[in-house]
Amino acid sequence: MSHNTVTHKCAVCxxxxxxxxxxxxxxxxxxxxAVIxxxxxxxxxxxxxxxxxxxxxxxxxxxxxxxxxRGELSDLDRExxxxMAKGEVITQDLGVTLEMKSSFGERAADKVAAIGGSWTFILSFSAVLIIWMMLNVTALLFKPFDPYPFILLNLVLSSLAAIQAPVIMMSQRRQETKDRLRAENDYRINLKAELEIRQLHEKIDHQMAHQWDKLAELQQIQIDLLEDAAHANRNSRTP
Ligand SMILES: [Zn+2]
Known part of the structure:
Protein backbone atom coordinates (compact mmCIF):
# COMPACT_ATOMS: atom_id res chain seq x y z
CA MET A 1 0.00 0.00 0.00
CA SER A 2 1.55 3.31 -1.05
CA HIS A 3 1.46 6.35 1.17
CA ASN A 4 -1.06 8.27 -0.98
CA THR A 5 -3.84 5.74 -0.70
CA VAL A 6 -3.70 5.50 3.08
CA THR A 7 -7.08 6.37 4.54
CA HIS A 8 -8.01 7.13 8.11
CA LYS A 9 -11.32 6.92 9.89
CA CYS A 10 -13.31 9.83 11.24
CA ALA A 11 -14.03 9.25 14.93
CA VAL A 12 -17.48 10.87 14.66
CA CYS A 13 -19.12 9.39 11.53
CA ALA A 34 -14.13 19.20 25.10
CA VAL A 35 -17.28 19.75 23.01
CA ILE A 36 -16.45 16.85 20.68
CA ARG A 70 -26.93 35.18 26.88
CA GLY A 71 -29.25 32.51 28.21
CA GLU A 72 -31.61 32.50 25.22
CA LEU A 73 -30.75 32.46 21.51
CA SER A 74 -32.81 34.49 19.04
CA ASP A 75 -33.69 33.40 15.53
CA LEU A 76 -31.07 35.79 14.21
CA ASP A 77 -28.39 34.15 16.38
CA ARG A 78 -29.41 30.75 15.07
CA GLU A 79 -29.20 31.95 11.48
CA MET A 84 -21.06 29.45 10.08
CA ALA A 85 -21.67 25.70 10.10
CA LYS A 86 -22.27 25.75 6.34
CA GLY A 87 -19.39 28.12 5.69
CA GLU A 88 -21.65 30.53 3.78
CA VAL A 89 -21.54 34.27 3.32
CA ILE A 90 -24.26 35.90 5.42
CA THR A 91 -24.90 39.23 3.72
CA GLN A 92 -28.20 39.54 1.88
CA ASP A 93 -29.12 41.86 -0.94
CA LEU A 94 -31.73 43.88 0.96
CA GLY A 95 -33.02 45.67 -2.14
CA VAL A 96 -33.86 42.37 -3.82
CA THR A 97 -35.41 40.84 -0.66
CA LEU A 98 -37.67 43.83 -0.12
CA GLU A 99 -38.62 44.19 -3.79
CA MET A 100 -39.71 40.55 -3.82
CA LYS A 101 -41.93 41.07 -0.78
CA SER A 102 -43.67 44.27 -1.93
CA SER A 103 -46.87 44.32 -3.95
CA PHE A 104 -47.66 46.62 -6.87
CA GLY A 105 -49.77 48.88 -4.62
CA GLU A 106 -46.92 49.32 -2.14
CA ARG A 107 -44.43 50.19 -4.87
CA ALA A 108 -46.96 52.67 -6.31
CA ALA A 109 -47.37 54.23 -2.84
CA ASP A 110 -43.58 54.75 -2.72
CA LYS A 111 -43.67 56.48 -6.12
CA VAL A 112 -46.62 58.72 -5.15
CA ALA A 113 -44.99 59.67 -1.84
CA ALA A 114 -41.75 60.46 -3.66
CA ILE A 115 -43.53 62.70 -6.18
CA GLY A 116 -45.72 64.35 -3.49
CA GLY A 117 -42.66 65.19 -1.42
CA SER A 118 -40.76 67.02 -4.16
CA TRP A 119 -40.39 70.72 -5.04
CA THR A 120 -41.57 69.95 -8.55
CA PHE A 121 -44.93 68.88 -7.13
CA ILE A 122 -45.23 71.91 -4.81
CA LEU A 123 -44.38 74.39 -7.55
CA SER A 124 -46.56 72.86 -10.27
CA PHE A 125 -49.47 72.46 -7.85
CA SER A 126 -49.16 76.10 -6.77
CA ALA A 127 -49.27 77.07 -10.43
CA VAL A 128 -52.48 75.06 -10.92
CA LEU A 129 -54.06 76.76 -7.87
CA ILE A 130 -53.10 80.23 -9.06
CA ILE A 131 -54.40 79.59 -12.59
CA TRP A 132 -57.69 78.18 -11.20
CA MET A 133 -58.22 81.24 -8.99
CA MET A 134 -57.21 83.74 -11.68
CA LEU A 135 -59.56 82.22 -14.26
CA ASN A 136 -62.47 82.25 -11.83
CA VAL A 137 -61.83 85.78 -10.59
CA THR A 138 -61.19 87.49 -13.93
CA ALA A 139 -63.67 85.46 -16.04
CA LEU A 140 -61.61 86.16 -19.17
CA LEU A 141 -62.10 82.92 -21.11
CA PHE A 142 -65.39 81.59 -19.79
CA LYS A 143 -68.07 82.12 -17.20
CA PRO A 144 -66.59 81.28 -13.75
CA PHE A 145 -67.33 77.61 -12.91
CA ASP A 146 -66.09 78.06 -9.31
CA PRO A 147 -66.58 81.70 -8.27
CA TYR A 148 -65.03 83.26 -5.18
CA PRO A 149 -64.63 81.78 -2.48
CA PHE A 150 -63.73 78.70 -4.64
CA ILE A 151 -65.89 76.04 -2.96
CA LEU A 152 -65.13 73.39 -5.62
CA LEU A 153 -61.39 74.02 -5.26
CA ASN A 154 -61.82 73.53 -1.51
CA LEU A 155 -63.45 70.15 -2.09
CA VAL A 156 -60.72 69.06 -4.54
CA LEU A 157 -57.99 70.06 -2.09
CA SER A 158 -59.57 68.23 0.87
CA SER A 159 -60.07 65.06 -1.22
CA LEU A 160 -56.46 65.21 -2.33
CA ALA A 161 -55.26 65.61 1.27
CA ALA A 162 -57.48 62.72 2.39
CA ILE A 163 -55.91 60.41 -0.19
CA GLN A 164 -52.36 61.64 0.22
CA ALA A 165 -52.17 61.03 4.00
CA PRO A 166 -52.71 57.25 3.88
CA VAL A 167 -50.37 56.92 0.88
CA ILE A 168 -47.60 58.66 2.80
CA MET A 169 -48.27 56.49 5.85
CA MET A 170 -48.04 53.36 3.71
CA SER A 171 -44.73 54.49 2.28
CA GLN A 172 -43.42 55.31 5.76
CA ARG A 173 -44.33 51.87 7.02
CA ARG A 174 -42.39 50.34 4.16
CA GLN A 175 -39.43 52.53 5.01
CA GLU A 176 -39.61 51.23 8.57
CA THR A 177 -39.59 47.64 7.35
CA LYS A 178 -36.57 48.43 5.20
CA ASP A 179 -34.76 49.96 8.20
CA ARG A 180 -35.56 46.96 10.38
CA LEU A 181 -34.26 44.51 7.77
CA ARG A 182 -31.11 46.56 7.40
CA ALA A 183 -30.57 46.62 11.17
CA GLU A 184 -31.12 42.87 11.42
CA ASN A 185 -28.67 42.28 8.61
CA ASP A 186 -26.07 44.48 10.34
CA TYR A 187 -26.61 42.56 13.56
CA ARG A 188 -26.05 39.24 11.81
CA ILE A 189 -22.87 40.43 10.11
CA ASN A 190 -21.48 41.92 13.32
CA LEU A 191 -22.23 38.82 15.36
CA LYS A 192 -20.65 36.58 12.76
CA ALA A 193 -17.55 38.76 12.54
CA GLU A 194 -17.25 38.77 16.32
CA LEU A 195 -17.56 35.00 16.54
CA GLU A 196 -15.11 34.40 13.70
CA ILE A 197 -12.56 36.73 15.26
CA ARG A 198 -12.95 35.02 18.61
CA GLN A 199 -12.36 31.66 16.96
CA LEU A 200 -9.28 32.99 15.21
CA HIS A 201 -7.97 34.29 18.53
CA GLU A 202 -8.38 30.90 20.12
CA LYS A 203 -6.80 29.19 17.14
CA ILE A 204 -3.76 31.46 17.18
CA ASP A 205 -3.32 31.12 20.95
CA HIS A 206 -3.52 27.37 20.61
CA GLN A 207 -1.13 27.41 17.66
CA MET A 208 1.42 29.50 19.55
CA ALA A 209 1.28 27.30 22.65
CA HIS A 210 1.65 24.25 20.44
CA GLN A 211 4.64 25.67 18.61
CA TRP A 212 6.26 26.72 21.86
CA ASP A 213 6.05 23.15 23.14
CA LYS A 214 7.55 21.85 19.90
CA LEU A 215 10.36 24.41 20.09
CA ALA A 216 11.20 23.50 23.68
CA GLU A 217 11.28 19.84 22.65
CA LEU A 218 13.62 20.57 19.74
CA GLN A 219 15.90 22.55 22.03
CA GLN A 220 16.03 19.66 24.48
CA ILE A 221 17.00 17.30 21.65
CA GLN A 222 19.76 19.65 20.54
CA ILE A 223 21.09 19.92 24.10
CA ASP A 224 21.09 16.14 24.38
CA LEU A 225 22.98 15.83 21.09
CA LEU A 226 25.54 18.42 22.18
CA GLU A 227 26.04 16.63 25.48
CA ASP A 228 26.51 13.33 23.64
CA ALA A 229 29.06 14.91 21.34
CA ALA A 230 30.93 16.50 24.23
CA HIS A 231 30.90 13.21 26.06
CA ALA A 232 32.25 11.36 23.02
CA ASN A 233 34.94 14.02 22.60
CA ARG A 234 36.07 13.66 26.24
CA ASN A 235 36.17 9.87 25.92
CA SER A 236 38.28 10.00 22.75
CA ARG A 237 40.86 12.32 24.38
CA THR A 238 41.40 10.20 27.48
CA PRO A 239 43.54 7.22 26.50
ZN1 LIG B 1 -16.94 12.42 9.98
Whole structure:
Protein backbone atom coordinates (compact mmCIF):
# COMPACT_ATOMS: atom_id res chain seq x y z
CA MET A 1 0.00 0.00 0.00
CA SER A 2 1.55 3.31 -1.05
CA HIS A 3 1.46 6.35 1.17
CA ASN A 4 -1.06 8.27 -0.98
CA THR A 5 -3.84 5.74 -0.70
CA VAL A 6 -3.70 5.50 3.08
CA THR A 7 -7.08 6.37 4.54
CA HIS A 8 -8.01 7.13 8.11
CA LYS A 9 -11.32 6.92 9.89
CA CYS A 10 -13.31 9.83 11.24
CA ALA A 11 -14.03 9.25 14.93
CA VAL A 12 -17.48 10.87 14.66
CA CYS A 13 -19.12 9.39 11.53
CA UNK A 14 -16.82 6.35 11.26
CA UNK A 15 -16.28 6.83 7.51
CA UNK A 16 -12.84 6.54 5.90
CA UNK A 17 -11.22 9.68 4.47
CA UNK A 18 -7.96 10.73 2.87
CA UNK A 19 -5.64 12.37 5.41
CA UNK A 20 -6.12 15.87 3.96
CA UNK A 21 -9.83 15.80 4.91
CA UNK A 22 -9.15 14.93 8.54
CA UNK A 23 -8.03 16.97 11.53
CA UNK A 24 -6.16 15.47 14.46
CA UNK A 25 -7.13 15.80 18.12
CA UNK A 26 -3.79 17.45 18.94
CA UNK A 27 -4.34 20.23 16.40
CA UNK A 28 -7.71 21.35 17.76
CA UNK A 29 -8.27 23.84 20.56
CA UNK A 30 -8.94 22.34 24.00
CA UNK A 31 -12.39 24.00 24.19
CA UNK A 32 -13.42 22.44 20.91
CA UNK A 33 -12.00 19.08 21.94
CA ALA A 34 -14.13 19.20 25.10
CA VAL A 35 -17.28 19.75 23.01
CA ILE A 36 -16.45 16.85 20.68
CA UNK A 37 -15.56 14.57 23.59
CA UNK A 38 -18.94 15.34 25.17
CA UNK A 39 -20.79 13.69 22.25
CA UNK A 40 -18.10 11.23 21.08
CA UNK A 41 -16.65 9.24 24.02
CA UNK A 42 -13.79 7.81 21.93
CA UNK A 43 -12.45 11.31 21.15
CA UNK A 44 -8.94 11.62 22.53
CA UNK A 45 -5.24 11.82 21.56
CA UNK A 46 -4.61 10.29 18.13
CA UNK A 47 -8.27 10.44 17.06
CA UNK A 48 -9.24 12.24 13.85
CA UNK A 49 -12.35 14.08 12.66
CA UNK A 50 -13.54 14.84 9.11
CA UNK A 51 -13.96 18.48 8.04
CA UNK A 52 -17.76 18.19 7.72
CA UNK A 53 -18.16 16.92 11.26
CA UNK A 54 -15.64 19.47 12.46
CA UNK A 55 -17.77 22.29 11.07
CA UNK A 56 -20.86 20.88 12.77
CA UNK A 57 -18.99 20.52 16.07
CA UNK A 58 -17.69 24.06 15.77
CA UNK A 59 -21.25 25.31 15.29
CA UNK A 60 -22.32 23.32 18.35
CA UNK A 61 -19.47 24.85 20.33
CA UNK A 62 -20.46 28.38 19.30
CA UNK A 63 -24.10 27.70 20.12
CA UNK A 64 -23.15 26.49 23.61
CA UNK A 65 -20.86 29.46 24.12
CA UNK A 66 -23.53 31.97 23.06
CA UNK A 67 -26.21 30.20 25.10
CA UNK A 68 -24.15 30.34 28.28
CA UNK A 69 -23.41 34.02 27.73
CA ARG A 70 -26.93 35.18 26.88
CA GLY A 71 -29.25 32.51 28.21
CA GLU A 72 -31.61 32.50 25.22
CA LEU A 73 -30.75 32.46 21.51
CA SER A 74 -32.81 34.49 19.04
CA ASP A 75 -33.69 33.40 15.53
CA LEU A 76 -31.07 35.79 14.21
CA ASP A 77 -28.39 34.15 16.38
CA ARG A 78 -29.41 30.75 15.07
CA GLU A 79 -29.20 31.95 11.48
CA UNK A 80 -25.65 33.16 12.11
CA UNK A 81 -24.61 29.86 13.68
CA UNK A 82 -26.16 27.95 10.80
CA UNK A 83 -24.32 30.01 8.23
CA MET A 84 -21.06 29.45 10.08
CA ALA A 85 -21.67 25.70 10.10
CA LYS A 86 -22.27 25.75 6.34
CA GLY A 87 -19.39 28.12 5.69
CA GLU A 88 -21.65 30.53 3.78
CA VAL A 89 -21.54 34.27 3.32
CA ILE A 90 -24.26 35.90 5.42
CA THR A 91 -24.90 39.23 3.72
CA GLN A 92 -28.20 39.54 1.88
CA ASP A 93 -29.12 41.86 -0.94
CA LEU A 94 -31.73 43.88 0.96
CA GLY A 95 -33.02 45.67 -2.14
CA VAL A 96 -33.86 42.37 -3.82
CA THR A 97 -35.41 40.84 -0.66
CA LEU A 98 -37.67 43.83 -0.12
CA GLU A 99 -38.62 44.19 -3.79
CA MET A 100 -39.71 40.55 -3.82
CA LYS A 101 -41.93 41.07 -0.78
CA SER A 102 -43.67 44.27 -1.93
CA SER A 103 -46.87 44.32 -3.95
CA PHE A 104 -47.66 46.62 -6.87
CA GLY A 105 -49.77 48.88 -4.62
CA GLU A 106 -46.92 49.32 -2.14
CA ARG A 107 -44.43 50.19 -4.87
CA ALA A 108 -46.96 52.67 -6.31
CA ALA A 109 -47.37 54.23 -2.84
CA ASP A 110 -43.58 54.75 -2.72
CA LYS A 111 -43.67 56.48 -6.12
CA VAL A 112 -46.62 58.72 -5.15
CA ALA A 113 -44.99 59.67 -1.84
CA ALA A 114 -41.75 60.46 -3.66
CA ILE A 115 -43.53 62.70 -6.18
CA GLY A 116 -45.72 64.35 -3.49
CA GLY A 117 -42.66 65.19 -1.42
CA SER A 118 -40.76 67.02 -4.16
CA TRP A 119 -40.39 70.72 -5.04
CA THR A 120 -41.57 69.95 -8.55
CA PHE A 121 -44.93 68.88 -7.13
CA ILE A 122 -45.23 71.91 -4.81
CA LEU A 123 -44.38 74.39 -7.55
CA SER A 124 -46.56 72.86 -10.27
CA PHE A 125 -49.47 72.46 -7.85
CA SER A 126 -49.16 76.10 -6.77
CA ALA A 127 -49.27 77.07 -10.43
CA VAL A 128 -52.48 75.06 -10.92
CA LEU A 129 -54.06 76.76 -7.87
CA ILE A 130 -53.10 80.23 -9.06
CA ILE A 131 -54.40 79.59 -12.59
CA TRP A 132 -57.69 78.18 -11.20
CA MET A 133 -58.22 81.24 -8.99
CA MET A 134 -57.21 83.74 -11.68
CA LEU A 135 -59.56 82.22 -14.26
CA ASN A 136 -62.47 82.25 -11.83
CA VAL A 137 -61.83 85.78 -10.59
CA THR A 138 -61.19 87.49 -13.93
CA ALA A 139 -63.67 85.46 -16.04
CA LEU A 140 -61.61 86.16 -19.17
CA LEU A 141 -62.10 82.92 -21.11
CA PHE A 142 -65.39 81.59 -19.79
CA LYS A 143 -68.07 82.12 -17.20
CA PRO A 144 -66.59 81.28 -13.75
CA PHE A 145 -67.33 77.61 -12.91
CA ASP A 146 -66.09 78.06 -9.31
CA PRO A 147 -66.58 81.70 -8.27
CA TYR A 148 -65.03 83.26 -5.18
CA PRO A 149 -64.63 81.78 -2.48
CA PHE A 150 -63.73 78.70 -4.64
CA ILE A 151 -65.89 76.04 -2.96
CA LEU A 152 -65.13 73.39 -5.62
CA LEU A 153 -61.39 74.02 -5.26
CA ASN A 154 -61.82 73.53 -1.51
CA LEU A 155 -63.45 70.15 -2.09
CA VAL A 156 -60.72 69.06 -4.54
CA LEU A 157 -57.99 70.06 -2.09
CA SER A 158 -59.57 68.23 0.87
CA SER A 159 -60.07 65.06 -1.22
CA LEU A 160 -56.46 65.21 -2.33
CA ALA A 161 -55.26 65.61 1.27
CA ALA A 162 -57.48 62.72 2.39
CA ILE A 163 -55.91 60.41 -0.19
CA GLN A 164 -52.36 61.64 0.22
CA ALA A 165 -52.17 61.03 4.00
CA PRO A 166 -52.71 57.25 3.88
CA VAL A 167 -50.37 56.92 0.88
CA ILE A 168 -47.60 58.66 2.80
CA MET A 169 -48.27 56.49 5.85
CA MET A 170 -48.04 53.36 3.71
CA SER A 171 -44.73 54.49 2.28
CA GLN A 172 -43.42 55.31 5.76
CA ARG A 173 -44.33 51.87 7.02
CA ARG A 174 -42.39 50.34 4.16
CA GLN A 175 -39.43 52.53 5.01
CA GLU A 176 -39.61 51.23 8.57
CA THR A 177 -39.59 47.64 7.35
CA LYS A 178 -36.57 48.43 5.20
CA ASP A 179 -34.76 49.96 8.20
CA ARG A 180 -35.56 46.96 10.38
CA LEU A 181 -34.26 44.51 7.77
CA ARG A 182 -31.11 46.56 7.40
CA ALA A 183 -30.57 46.62 11.17
CA GLU A 184 -31.12 42.87 11.42
CA ASN A 185 -28.67 42.28 8.61
CA ASP A 186 -26.07 44.48 10.34
CA TYR A 187 -26.61 42.56 13.56
CA ARG A 188 -26.05 39.24 11.81
CA ILE A 189 -22.87 40.43 10.11
CA ASN A 190 -21.48 41.92 13.32
CA LEU A 191 -22.23 38.82 15.36
CA LYS A 192 -20.65 36.58 12.76
CA ALA A 193 -17.55 38.76 12.54
CA GLU A 194 -17.25 38.77 16.32
CA LEU A 195 -17.56 35.00 16.54
CA GLU A 196 -15.11 34.40 13.70
CA ILE A 197 -12.56 36.73 15.26
CA ARG A 198 -12.95 35.02 18.61
CA GLN A 199 -12.36 31.66 16.96
CA LEU A 200 -9.28 32.99 15.21
CA HIS A 201 -7.97 34.29 18.53
CA GLU A 202 -8.38 30.90 20.12
CA LYS A 203 -6.80 29.19 17.14
CA ILE A 204 -3.76 31.46 17.18
CA ASP A 205 -3.32 31.12 20.95
CA HIS A 206 -3.52 27.37 20.61
CA GLN A 207 -1.13 27.41 17.66
CA MET A 208 1.42 29.50 19.55
CA ALA A 209 1.28 27.30 22.65
CA HIS A 210 1.65 24.25 20.44
CA GLN A 211 4.64 25.67 18.61
CA TRP A 212 6.26 26.72 21.86
CA ASP A 213 6.05 23.15 23.14
CA LYS A 214 7.55 21.85 19.90
CA LEU A 215 10.36 24.41 20.09
CA ALA A 216 11.20 23.50 23.68
CA GLU A 217 11.28 19.84 22.65
CA LEU A 218 13.62 20.57 19.74
CA GLN A 219 15.90 22.55 22.03
CA GLN A 220 16.03 19.66 24.48
CA ILE A 221 17.00 17.30 21.65
CA GLN A 222 19.76 19.65 20.54
CA ILE A 223 21.09 19.92 24.10
CA ASP A 224 21.09 16.14 24.38
CA LEU A 225 22.98 15.83 21.09
CA LEU A 226 25.54 18.42 22.18
CA GLU A 227 26.04 16.63 25.48
CA ASP A 228 26.51 13.33 23.64
CA ALA A 229 29.06 14.91 21.34
CA ALA A 230 30.93 16.50 24.23
CA HIS A 231 30.90 13.21 26.06
CA ALA A 232 32.25 11.36 23.02
CA ASN A 233 34.94 14.02 22.60
CA ARG A 234 36.07 13.66 26.24
CA ASN A 235 36.17 9.87 25.92
CA SER A 236 38.28 10.00 22.75
CA ARG A 237 40.86 12.32 24.38
CA THR A 238 41.40 10.20 27.48
CA PRO A 239 43.54 7.22 26.50
ZN1 LIG B 1 -16.94 12.42 9.98
Missing amino acids: GKAFKPQYLRKYELLRPNLN AASVPSWGPGAEICTTDLRAMRAQYIEQMLATE VIES
